[in-house]
Amino acid sequence: MHDSQGFVGSKGYTTLKTPSQNKGLGFTDAERETLGLRGLLPPATLTLEDQVELTMQELRRKTSALDKYVFLQSLQDVNATLYYAVLSRHTYECMPFVYTPVVGEACQKFSQIYRHTPQGLYLSLNDRGKLRSILDNWPVEDIRAIVFTDGERILGLGDQGIDGMGIPVGKLALYTACAGVHPSHCLPVALDVGTNNEAKLNDPFYIGLKRRRLTGEAYDAFVAEFMEAAVDKYGKSVMLQFEDFGNNNAFRLLHHWQEKVCCFNDDIQGTAAVALAGILGSTAITGTVVNDHRFLFLGAGEAGAGIAELIAYAIQVETGKSIEECRKQIFMLDSNGLVCKSRLGELQHHKINFAHDAEHVPDLLSAVKALKPTALIGVSTLAKSFNQAVIEEMSANNERPIIFALSNPTSKAECTPEEAYRWSDGAAVFASGSPFGPVEFKGKTYVPGQGNNAYIFPGVGLAAFACGATRITDLDMYIAAKALAATIPQDQLDASCVYPPLRDIREVSLKVAVAIAANKYATGQASVLPKPADLEAHIRSVMYTPRY
Template identity: 90%
Template structure:
């Protein structure tokens, strides 16, 4: 019994210090108070508990004075390493790992041990580490999340058995100043379908990128998994699945559970807490977004973030094609939430650029789903998010026929059907356009509609290509092409940084259009010369800052900022709140 009480108290001490990270410098406090009453009765435990607290641990980075003050002598070898030394050693170890999943597990384990070092590694080596924190490896990690679960809290797990208690459960999280929440019900994880509670890997990865790519302080971030069950039989049959083993909750009870969580979060953290919907299924994603976007500060990254990064690629392509967004004719292969989100934002962008009604602008955007072209003759069978793009045109059943009939200038793949952009399709696009836009955006890599090598070869180097997952450069006919990765990380971290910096109370379609324009304007000439419509990921923090400044300016212009008065130098203010990992 005594041992249990000791462990419990040690954990509470650990959490209390973690909670102070964003408000003060804990080491200064501890060194100034080497024998607080807090530690009486636990001889030698202050240093040990400090090292067991990820937000306080420095490993061999502790100075000798800190080791004396905190009781760390003997708990560490005598050598001292700087943070930069530790980053270099960590990268050497990461590079020795034999598989992508091993690298994912290694980085997650590092986060559980020394969070400052973890974020320093991600911030200094974002381009190299991002695939092992998010796409494409996070998909495999979610599929195996129950087996990889390491018992260290990385976020909150809220199940339908917790209904009526969600507000009080939020108090169990040790940090009170939460400003950005990413939450999922796990129904549509990437292109992998229903992963149930195992989808928690996505919010954890997304928020890691909030910090690495935009400097949102990790203590302000909270990943949340809403466990409403799963319809994936393999999960229900798995004896080691860590979620509820029951079919998905639906209907009014489901909506009430989501509402209870959102209302609890706003009550706990305030009206400017940013809530990001993540990987909700088509049947819920649009409906929930439309219900909540005028009530709280929220957005859906799969709908709006994907839309903004795709629109940025289109806007950036003008330098290569000479065609402005309002002069394009778009064909989407795939009509789910990602496709509909991109289509709606493109129509909105045409509306902004031309002043034409959005309804008229939608006529430049066509969609193809599993039953063929979305058109008026199919209105009776269409899901609600497709109806706006059901035009008065002849129905065709397949992609090649649609390309031949509609003669689009831009082909956007959001189907998760690999190899669907075949040679005949791309050759037809090339026959109709001097520089066809070919965006194969489905994730993970195995779901891409085509590879960049195929797009360049079948278009004789003319394609303006982008993908959802990373691909290596391609050399064709003596020229090196750099395939652009339409990675949502170009958008959502900057959105989060803006929301935190200005205390945004809403996130709107105009914000997403502004974010897309800021991203397109950040593409340097050398990238465009290589037919790439996105900046290099090594510059992601600078890009996120540009996106954040543009959005925050709009928040102040529209009266949707709560950090008042408006800073005289908005960029300097946003820079000042960006977290930089350091000891």
């Protein structure tokens, strides 16, 4: 068949242009003959291992982080198997260029680097009433995991509109690299409801709708149309992951949908589970169990409230106390100082549970002095807010203070590991949200743990996929955190690290998935029946390994 320019489609040419089928120089002689590839490729053959090595050499030659991001995305568009092989075998090295911290810059510049290849679905307000039929335009019928965003609160960078699509794309790449969820079962989605970002609205090259954000009932109806369309198309066990929704919508949408469909919010629940895992893991270093801690949060948004609620839930499970009692061990600071009862009239709904009968103090140092917390958790995106005075005060009150500076990207971290170790004289048990290298201090090597959601959400997705989960609950997140904490090897603990090495991420994800899937069967929320006799073997058998 000819097009108007005389182009004739051939089987071999189409194969090379289809990322899921293309092997580049990995095609064997026999395949080249059968598929009509002769002449379309140079004669040499390279194994997948050779191609991975060559790709890594090229990646390392690139000097800018964004260039590395674009290079990897371009590889995904050309040869998907090779892309996932690179990610799976060099996860620690590649993850920063697929997800945090570089994905932040990629989202800010997404319209400029957009490469015209469909990486997912873009559903805009112009499509209202047609979302179900638009899902049919995606070429794969069997979708098990959808990550979707409306782009309102991308990392610590705020409203990026449709340019926030970089987040679902990156998250689902990690589903595959870190947990072996087959990429063909994954679908990134951007819900374009407009943007309030003036720079985007005034950018002639912005690829989204140039209008202010939709709000209120019409917004909820658009999200509902998408959720219902997804479940209608893909079934009740399709897992829907909310990603980077603004505070005003994130909690409300999660509470509305979590009892109706299989969904979770990674910013609220995934962040919470990975932070709780760090707290549980720190017991081996500090000797203090979760229910004996006194927590102080800097930042009271989605991440802070999510972590605080899951910690309270964990204390309740461990002690049997009421959730109200458990929350009394957890304090929060927002931009107006300590969240407390005297401020009840002005607080957003998600802060009210942590408004205790305490005297109001205006700043972090005053709060540390007044409350004497054992654990300080930063989710504020206020760089350098854990200053020397704050960390010295934490160290004066605690033999091994827990200092978690979890804000992303790196530029937003409350302190660096080097600062935490130096100002605490090596006593701090430190974790961050973005990656930092090991720190030498007074003859000892410290390994800062990265409280990376990639330790949790890929395992959640793998569990949901393997057992056909119909719901994701707070109990699942607590179970995931416990399973993650149980994987920390002794040499990491010896280096004051409360997370396992990222190089072990696939085995870690497997352990997390097994623990969650066991709970899904125990609570009747699994649809793959009967329950496999050997759950771990079953889950391992569905994990995708990139190979030709």
